Amino acid sequence: MAHHIIELIAQYGLLLVFVNVLVEQAGVPVPAVPTMIVAGALASMERLPLTGVAAAAVLACLLADYAWYAAGRYFGGSVMRTLCRISLSPDSCVRQSELRFQKWRGSILLLAKFVPGLSTVAPPLVGAMGLRTAPFILFDGLGSLMWVGTAVSLGYIFANQIDAVLMALANAGSVALMFIGCLLALYIIVKWWQRHHLMRTLRMARITVEELNDVVNNGGNPVIVDVRSDGARLVDARVIPGALLADINSIERIADTVPPDTELVLYCTCPNEYSAALVAKALMLRGYKRVRPLLGGLDAWDAAGYPVHRMSVAEEVVVSHAV
Structure with a gap:
């Protein structure tokens, strides 16, 4: 099974990397980092072009991010409120992102993809706050390159270990799937508890x-x-x-x-x-x-x-x- 996964990525290569990154950056919770790591490992084996992998991933980032940026620029706060309504931490995501933008301006895009909850929010936020297109493309391109480069480099450097990890997951079978499912459930429970605790802390009379x-x-x-x-x-x-x-x-x-x-x-x-x-x-x-x-x-x-x-x-x- 491990070899089958690697063969699948090797066969569809750049297209799979591009689609996976594009979908994740569009906001769908389909992690692209594992795909980029495996693609980096295949690049070290000369089964995929290294520059092609990086270019496909960065292009996908730019396309998805620019779509969010344009939505933020033309629709403003309504886009931000929509994102926060579907977030697991809706009460503070816009406010925290706004504060980061006030402090770092466009350079927030350099590290946005490394910060949970900020990657999808940052492009529409900077668009809504009036960041011009040229600085957006510059900062977002550099940030995307850093993010993609980190994931692909990990795969390239630790290529020999990638197959072993996939093989271990394959051998674990349903146990591995149950473990991953439990981690996801635990994450959701923790976020719910944090939200519940916050709402209890801020409970007070409102005026209509x-x-x-x-x-x-x-x-x-x-x-x-x-x-x-x-x-x-x-x-x-x-x-x-x-x-x-x-x-x-x-x-x-x-x-x-x-x-x-x-x-x-x-x-x-x-x-x-x-x-x-x-x-x-x-x-x-x-x-x-x-x-x-x-x-x-x-x-x-x-x-x-x-x-x-x-x-x-x-x-x-x-x-x-x-x-």
Whole structure:
């Protein structure tokens, strides 16, 4: 069986490498690294061209990544929210990626493929945040080459061991499949537990968009706070009129300007109001008692037909420098 797997890759060679990498980079959980490692081993035996293997894999990366990049550039935040809804860690994937982009800009693509959860998110993210096409192709091409080169090199260097590993898996038969299945199940359980623990930690009362609208219309004066990052507001320029802009890293802005007895309503665009709940917890530790995240966040407010202001680029720049 081990030799059959190697023969299969040797027979279809570059096409199999190309398709496997393309499908994985498109977001389907079909690991391409094992295929590239075996292809690298075959290249060391001169059964596949080394440059051809690398070129096929890098081309597949660029095609899939550019499709995601274009989707992010033309459809913006909606693409990011869709990716997070199908993620095993939806509550923080966009926020963490946005923070990484703010820090590293386009160079995030150099290491994105080595970071779990970032490989698929990074291309549409940089597209949504306005990275130009030329820098995208440069950084993504270099990052893809590094990733492909690492996998293929491992196969090339350890070619003699590849056959032994495949043979061991073949001899293990159903036991190996059960072991791999158990590892996958364990991974899913761990991610579920992390999510469950997070939601318990951030459990608190929410205010609905209807309730907030009623409070405002009836003369209430809650301070509404947009807790999204600067990067998130570049992707989605909508804000609730009059909202204070302060994310998790600039809570001092709230503490310096808002008395502790003020009613605060925090909103974001994260699944489960993740960022809003984080900031609310931090403010409660500072003595704020009347703090509630907005249920459904900005999307729910906008969908209900309540007023939304779109920030201009100039406003975003001013806010970014003020924080």
